[in-house]
Amino acid sequence: MRRSRWPFVVTMAVLLFLYLPIIILIVNSFNASRFETGWQGFSLIWYERLFQEPEIWRAAKNSLVIAASATALSLIIGTTAAVALHRFARSRLQGVHFGLVYMPLVVPEILMGISLLMVFVAVGIQLGLFTIFLAHVTFCTSFVAMTVLARLQDFDPSVIEAARDLGAGWGTTIRRILLPLLLPGLVAGGLLAFTLSIDDFVITFFVAGPGSTTLPIRVYSMIKFGSPPLINALSTILLVITFAAVAISQRVSRSRS
Amino acid sequence: MRAKRHWKIQEVLLSLPSLFWLSLFFVIPTLLVFAVALRPANPYGGIAPGWTWANIRSLASPNYLAVAWRTVWISVLSTAVCVVLAVPISYYLARVSAKWKNVFLMLIIVPFWTNFLIRVFAWKVLLHPEGAIKKILAFSGLVSPQTSLLYNAGAVVLITVYTFLPFTILPLYAAAEKFDFQLLEAARDLGAKRLQAFFKIFIPGIRRGLITAVLFVFIPALGSYVIPDIVGGPDGEMLGNKIAQRVFVDRNLPQAAALSVVLILSVLAPLAAILVLQRRRDKPASLLEVR
Numbered sequence: 001m002r003r004s005r006w007p008f009v010v011t012m013a014v015l016l017f018l019y020l021p022i023i024i025l026i027v028n029s030f031n032a033s034r035f036e037t038g039w040q041g042f043s044l045i046w047y048e049r050l051f052q053e054p055e056i057w058r059a060a061k062n063s064l065v066i067a068a069s070a071t072a073l074s075l076i077i078g079t080t081a082a083v084a085l086h087r088f089a090r091s092r093l094q095g096v097h098f099g100l101v102y103m104p105l106v107v108p109e110i111l112m113g114i115s116l117l118m119v120f121v122a123v124g125i126q127l128g129l130f131t132i133f134l135a136h137v138t139f140c141t142s143f144v145a146m147t148v149l150a151r152l153q154d155f156d157p158s159v160i161e162a163a164r165d166l167g168a169g170w171g172t173t174i175r176r177i178l179l180p181l182l183l184p185g186l187v188a189g190g191l192l193a194f195t196l197s198i199d200d201f202v203i204t205f206f207v208a209g210p211g212s213t214t215l216p217i218r219v220y221s222m223i224k225f226g227s228p229p230l231i232n233a234l235s236t237i238l239l240v241i242t243f244a245a246v247a248i249s250q251r252v253s254r255s256r257s
Numbered sequence: 258m259r260a261k262r263h264w265k266i267q268e269v270l271l272s273l274p275s276l277f278w279l280s281l282f283f284v285i286p287t288l289l290v291f292a293v294a295l296r297p298a299n300p301y302g303g304i305a306p307g308w309t310w311a312n313i314r315s316l317a318s319p320n321y322l323a324v325a326w327r328t329v330w331i332s333v334l335s336t337a338v339c340v341v342l343a344v345p346i347s348y349y350l351a352r353v354s355a356k357w358k359n360v361f362l363m364l365i366i367v368p369f370w371t372n373f374l375i376r377v378f379a380w381k382v383l384l385h386p387e388g389a390i391k392k393i394l395a396f397s398g399l400v401s402p403q404t405s406l407l408y409n410a411g412a413v414v415l416i417t418v419y420t421f422l423p424f425t426i427l428p429l430y431a432a433a434e435k436f437d438f439q440l441l442e443a444a445r446d447l448g449a450k451r452l453q454a455f456f457k458i459f460i461p462g463i464r465r466g467l468i469t470a471v472l473f474v475f476i477p478a479l480g481s482y483v484i485p486d487i488v489g490g491p492d493g494e495m496l497g498n499k500i501a502q503r504v505f506v507d508r509n510l511p512q513a514a515a516l517s518v519v520l521i522l523s524v525l526a527p528l529a530a531i532l533v534l535q536r537r538r539d540k541p542a543s544l545l546e547v548r
Binding site: 004006007008010011014015017018019020021022024025028076077078080081083084087088091093094097100101103104106107108109110111112114115116117118119121122134135137138141142145195199201202206216219220223224228231232235238239242243246 | 264268269271272273274275276278279280282283284285286287289290293303304342345346348349350352361364365367368370371372373374375376377378379380381382383389419422423451472476477479480481482483487497500501504510513514517520521524528
């Protein structure tokens, strides 16, 4: 049977569509021209300027601190949630629990942002890095729980009972059976939580209050009020970092399996 | 009996951290939005005592209705374009050799490692009046030199499609992967035309993936805020922009809450519809087919 060429053509066109803006952005970051009007020669001037902006470094530091702490706490809450959802799958409580963990994944970010803002305003808590942290833990928890749960569904819960029957204490069972089995899920969930936290703009924007900036908030105000070439340079650097991180994590997970 | 109680205690202990956290930072906040929508605002950006229907009533203003309508059609159109593009791609990916499949999947996911804001910004540059696309289109006479490619609803649809396309491709690909392509050949042997086989056999075969894909685009699109904010201009404003304006520009939280209630209800409607449909059609299944 002769196959239609259409699926192939659409795939290629869409790949072009996906890459065009990013490639133009990278090329422009090396453009000497201040405006996007054409090529005026290769230059690293925007990268130099970028390194002279202390605001960006402060924002980057905030982002890293929030992402690391939110990842740590959401890993704990999300993993216990996943274990409960997996082990007690039939119970009614877990039906409610699953709905509760699932909902933050489908609700648009802006709703989570505004509802958290309302709570923080109602309670009278000062908006800042701490409220950003609380918000990030909330959405990261659901993503961690779902990622770990997906891994858990691949393994047989009776191995835990088997270990117990064979005389292993709870400490040994967790250390020798549960953790090694969970590790790939924990790594995947942790990486996901970290990236989501470091990338989040909408929720952060609502709960940040004046004065506390994360990297995405800084990028947003640069897009709104700043100079485009600087953003091009910053974007290119971020791109290189993400690519390196993903390449390394893939290398690590490959050598593991 | 003791073992059973022990089991129950274990379950509660394990569920407690997430139940507590999500109740405190998800359930209560959402309920609070409904409550604040019924409170008057005070002039200092806070919430005044007492109750009022004024915020809800003001939703009927022509300005809000126009924005609500635009929000719906932009989301529907973006979802439709995403699905129309993603179905042939998933078909192609499911049939191509394993080596190329991995390469293509990687290529589709990689752009989404970049920050969302940066992707939207990249399009702003690309569609800029002095940018490459505008020049080509104006030169070839497709648009007049005065037409702006930015700051309209069309730009919002384009960039929404750009942002959510991978989220449509992945669930559809997962469904197409499980589809038995011999069914298509059987249909052809039995005399079906190529397109007929595609629409009558392939599309129903990937129905589950289709539903997931539609939800993955439609729901976030309804709540869009950044895309219309950066490339939409006044003619591309959506509900999300209005919520943000009430919060950040006029500091009127009750009005923002009333608008959020509309958004919450419009997100729940398609979700509930699909849950009911799925329950009626086949065995109860989670919406989370792929992740």
